[in-house]
Amino acid sequence: MAKPISQAAKPAPLEDAEPSLPATYEEMVHAISASYDRLSKRLKQIAGYSLDHPNDFAIDTIAETARKAKVQPSALIRFAQAFGFDGFSDVQRLFQQRLLEARPSYESRLASVRDCGENTPSALLDRFVEGNMAALEHLRQEIQPNKLAEAVRLLGQADVIHIIAMRRAFPLAAYFFYLVTTMGRRAQLMDSVGGLGREQQVLIGPNDALFVASFSSYTTEVVQAAEKTLRRGIPVIALTDHPLSPLTTNSTVCFHVEDAAVHDFRSLGASMCLVQSLVVGLATGN
Amino acid sequence: MAKPISQAAKPAPLEDAEPSLPATYEEMVHAISASYDRLSKRLKQIAGYSLDHPNDFAIDTIAETARKAKVQPSALIRFAQAFGFDGFSDVQRLFQQRLLEARPSYESRLASVRDCGENTPSALLDRFVEGNMAALEHLRQEIQPNKLAEAVRLLGQADVIHIIAMRRAFPLAAYFFYLVTTMGRRAQLMDSVGGLGREQQVLIGPNDALFVASFSSYTTEVVQAAEKTLRRGIPVIALTDHPLSPLTTNSTVCFHVEDAAVHDFRSLGASMCLVQSLVVGLATGN
DNA sequence: AGTTCAACAGAAAATTTATTCTATTTTAAG
DNA sequence: CTTAAAATAGAATAAATTTTCTGTTGAACT
Structure with a gap:
């Protein structure tokens, strides 16, 4: 008999100017x-789900995905067609391929980590990941809970928290400052803009506290700030990299963190983690 | 005659002494x-195929697998039943799980990090360490080596590297700037001191490159800078937290990094690690 | 060689899955 | 506020998958 209703009017893709569909x-x-x-509301919802749960999206059936993403199965077909595909299965195939492609790299990756000769960016990344993880593990083992608690207590009592760090340690100061102001506490980041560092130090009041961080070739200005502040009887919380650091003696509480290093470039992962713990400890009121 | 309480006509598994089926x-x-x-000849054939092509075995339909393995679809059901399963789908599910387990830890571990018990600073530190390690592992698995290489190449060709990031992402900019200037390359950190951000953007030359980082509630100024620069045909390397970030479309190369979070305070560990890899990759001349 | 029985291929049935269709709701425009 | 258009939910349909079933084959044993 006659041909059944074949592809009559294929609903036009989202955009005419979309010649090649994703492969x-x-x-x-x-x-x-x-x-x-x-995209429309429901299609946005699907888009978000697919990006947040690409794994489930790859193996679940349409019905399951619809349930998990809280949409109708038909919406998933419309989603696929909005991007120019015939049906949902075509889209799902892309997500399945991703799962397969992720597989083989694993063994070769590990090999490239061990072989320390390679300097491809991804080999470097592997080594940094390894190094940072080791440093984090080390941090957890070495840190003394009572020191941490004491530091949080001192910061908690402070009226204003002043922060000084330079050069490699500066990102820590910036992060500390961001976190602490986000949670609504008063803080002062000494940035030495316009050479006003010296003047800013005077602003540290008797009920305040100072957070300092400094590494290796310890910036004189930072160390002096700690020294002066401590002499005035104001709490100084320090973060540094070695017991023989000048900050050890010029602080009320001092943390020593050993960060990872590759090619003489030292990480900040473990230090960042400690800073985060301090501030969030402060936030949750301990 | 002791008639066993028969479970209908369930074909007995290969071995009576097989109480628990593979999970x-x-x-x-x-x-x-x-x-x-x-196993019988045909079942051996299937067994061999399943072990040699576990990936295909996981995502293909029964019909496709039958074709590829040169057996009848029904043989696959017999295969499953020989191991005590109800049907083929149960076996296939095991193979699918394996694909997902390639990236197992991240979501589950982060979940365990999030739900809180103790809030002492050292308990927090433990959770942050856990979270950061999971995020690092995730970073390693998700990153695409060719993207990384391409980013390093673009940065390597740049005359001056410009850097923009604000709020939570600012520490990344500071660290990037520190590393890149330390190794003797020209870089410009857009700090908007005195509200001069707009003027600084004009300084990006045609042979330069731009590095931008922005998270969650994406700072308009940063996004616009990326957009403008990209439109001028200048390479933009972006670091952000989600595929739907506005930076995804407004950049030449875009990395999506999921950092750990505890109590809504998000880490920077994984992002820092990526920054470090980029810069050191640049330094070691790849 | 003849008998028995497990293994098998292929077809048929049953189930599940993907897609289409239509009435309804939502959204945008006048 | 009314109307038109687009988007959506849910049922209906079509397609595909998985599973069951049946007759046949081939091997093991007598």
Whole structure:
């Protein structure tokens, strides 16, 4: 008999100017983020789910995905068609490929970590990851809970928290400052803009506290600030890299953190983690 | 005659002494190799195929697998039943789980990090260490070596590297700037001191490159800087936290990093690690 | 060689899954 | 506020998958 209703009116894709449809997971992600704004509410919902749970999205059936993403199965087909695909299965295939492609790299990755000769960026990344993880583990083992508690107590009593750190330690100061102001506490980041560092120090009041961080070739200005402040009887919490650091003696509580290093470039991962613990400890009121 | 309370006509598994059926891929592999000899010819064929192509086995339909393994679909069901399963789908589920387990830890571990018990500073530190380690592991698995290499290449060709990041992302900018200037390259950190951000953007030359980082509630100024620069045909390397970030579309190369979070305070450990890898990759001349 | 029985291929049935369709709701425009 | 258009939910349909079933084959044993 006659041909059944074949493909009559294929609903036009989102954009006429979309000649080639995504062929890989990466391209799909890019396509999704590029046209996210133009999607309707329900389609946005699906887009978000697919990006947040790419694994489930790859292996679940349409019905399951619909349930998990709180949409109707038909919405998933519309989602696929909005990007120019025939049906949902085509989209899902991209997500499945991603799962397969992630596999083989694992063994070769490990090999590249051990072989310390390679300097490809991803080999470096592997080594930094390794190093940072080791440093974090070390931090957890070495840290003394009572020191931590004492530091949090001192910071908690402070009226204003002043922060000084320079050069490599400066990101710590910036992060500390961001966190502490975000949670609504008064803080002062000494940035020495316009050479006003000296003047800013005078602003440390008797009920305040000072957080300092300094590494290796210890910046004189930072050490002196700690020294002066401590002499005035104001609590100084210090973060440094070695017991023989000048900050050890010029502080009320001093933490020694050994960060990872590759090619003489030293990380900040463990130090950042400690800073975070201090501030969040402060936030949760201990 | 002791008629056993029969479970209908359930075909007895290969071995009576097989009380518990495999619950993971690993167990399944073990079960297969243990009883391989006792399998029939066709079932051996399937066993071999499943072990040689576990990936295809996980995502193909029964029909496709049957075709690829040169057996009848029904043979696959018999295979599953020979190991005590109800049907083929149960076996396939084990193989699918294996694909997901390639990235197992991250979500589950972060979840355990989030739900809190103690809030003493050292308990927090423990959780942050856990979270950061999981995030680092996740970073390693998700990062694409070619993206990394491309970013390093673009940065390497740049005359001057410009850096923009604010609020929570600012420490990354500071660290990037410190590392890159330490190794003797020209860099410009856009700090908006005195509200001069807009003027600084004009200083980006045609042979330069831009590094931007921005998270969650994306700072408009940063996004606009990326957009403008990209439009001028200048390479933009971006670091952000989600595929739907506005930076995804407004950059030449974009990295998505999921950092750990405890009590809504998000870490920077993984991001810092990526920054470090980029810069050191640059330094070691790849 | 003849008998028995497990293994098998292939077809048929049952189930699940993907897609289409339509009435309804929501959203945007006048 | 009314109307038109787009988007959506849910049922209906079509397609595909998985599973069961049946007759046949081939090997092991007598």
